[in-house]
Amino acid sequence: MSSKPLILGSAPEDVNQAGDLIRAGAIVAFPTETVYGLGADATSDTAVARIFAAKGRPRFNPLIAHVANLEEAMHLGVFDKRARVLAETFWPGPLTLVLPRHKGCPVALLASAGLPAIAIRVPSHPLARALIREAARPIAAPSANRSGTASPTTAQHVLQSLSASIDAILVGGPAEIGLESTIIDLCDETPRLLRPGGLSRTALEDVLGPLDNGRTDGVVRAPGQLASHYAPNLPLRLNAASVSADEALLAFGSNIPLGAAAVLNLSASADLVEAAANLFAHLHALDRGPFTRIAVMTIPEQDLGEAINDRLRRAAAPRES
Ligand code: TXA
Ligand code: MG
Secondary structure (H helix, E strand, O other), X not given: OOOOOEEEOXXXXXXXXXXXXXXXOOOEEEOOOOOOEEEEEOOOHHHHHHHHHHHOOOOOOOOEEEOOOHHHHOOOEOOXXXXXXXXXXXXXXXXXXXXXXXXXXXXXXXXXXXXXXXXXXXXXXXXXHHHHHHHOOOEEOOEOOOXXXXXXXXXXXXXXXXXXXXXXXEOOOOOOOOOOOEXXXXXXXXXXXXXXXXXXXXXXXXXXXXXXXXXXXXXXXXHHHOOOOOOOOOOEEOOOOOOOOOEEEEEOXXXXXOOOOEEEEOOOOOOHHHHHHHHHHXXXXXXXXXXXXXXXXXXXXXXXXXXXXXXXXXXXXXXXX
16 A cells, blocks of 8 residues: 555546556545545455455445446346336435345455345446446445544545555545435345435335335444344354364464364465455355364454454354344
8 A cells, every 4th residue: 555645537547547556456535426435346355355454444344336337236236126126216326225145246255244235336426437437347435434434525535534545546526415325225025224325215215115214213224233244154263272173274374273174374474454355255165064163263453353353253153043
C-alpha cells in the first residue's frame, strides 16, 4: 500500500488505469451515487483481505459485490421472480439484493464472509460503472470510511480518513444520495429489509407488498449477529499447540506441530493479510471426513488477526441448534 494514493479523475485514461489497478489487486476508492466505495477485485481473496485491513474492520462483515448489470449479477446470485422484478425496476440504483450464492459464483468466499448468501448491487454512478467495465470483474466495495466512522460522501472525506491505506482514488463529485443503499434479503420466502437506505421502503413495497419490519427496527442488522454465520461441519479446536492423527490442522507461521492427518497453512510467513485471504477457503477445504476435528493454531490478536479470531471463535462456539 502506498502512503500517497494516486489521484485519478474521470478521463478515460484515468478510469482505464483504475481498472488496471483493480485487476492487479490494488484498493481503489471510487464514487457511487450512494457513498464512496473502497473497491477491490471481488474475485481475489487477497484483494478482499486488503479491504478489511484498510478499513480496520473488527470482523469480516460481508461485502457488496458491484456489477454492471443484471446479466452479470445472475452469475453471482440465484434470482427468483421477485429478485428479477426488483432488479429490473431499481437497477442501476441504490438497492442491494441479498440472494443465495450461485454455484459458479466467482466472488471470493472472504467477500461474503463464508455465508451462503451474497449481496449484489448495480450502481448508477457513471464513474462506478466505467470502473466496473474497465476492471472487467465484480468489484467488492464497502463504504470508504474507517470502521465505525460515518460513510464518506466526498473524495475529501475518503482522503481524510484513508489516504494512507488506499492505492488510488477516482475523484467524482459528491455522492448524490449520500446514504448507503437499501439492502433487502430475498433468501427466504419472506423478504427482509436488512438496511433502510437510499431507496425508500414505499418504493420497495410497491413491488413486493408490505415488508416485514420485525427484525430491523430501522437498525442495520449486522451480519456478525446472524445465526447463519459460517459454521463448519467439523468441530474446531482453537490454540492447538499439538495435534492428533485424526485431526486436520489449520496452521499459521512456520513452527508447525507434526502428526496431523492434513495441514493447510493460513500463512507460512505469518502474514495476517495472507491469512485472512486464505481463511474461508482453507476452512472449507479441511471441513470433511475422515478428519474428526479441525485444530487451529494460535493467531495473534493484532491487525487482521482480531477479525480472523472473531470468525474462528464463532466457528468454534457450541452450536445453538
Ligand atoms: O451504498 C452502498 O451500499 C455502499 C456503496 C459503496 O455501494 N456500500 C456499503 O457497503 O455501504 P458496507 O460494507 O459499508 O455495507 C454493506 C452491508 C454490510 O454491513 C452487511 O451488513 C451487508 O451489507 N451485507 C453484505 N453482504 C451480506 C450478506 N451476504 N448477507 C447479509 N448482509 C450482507
Ligand atoms: Mg459502511
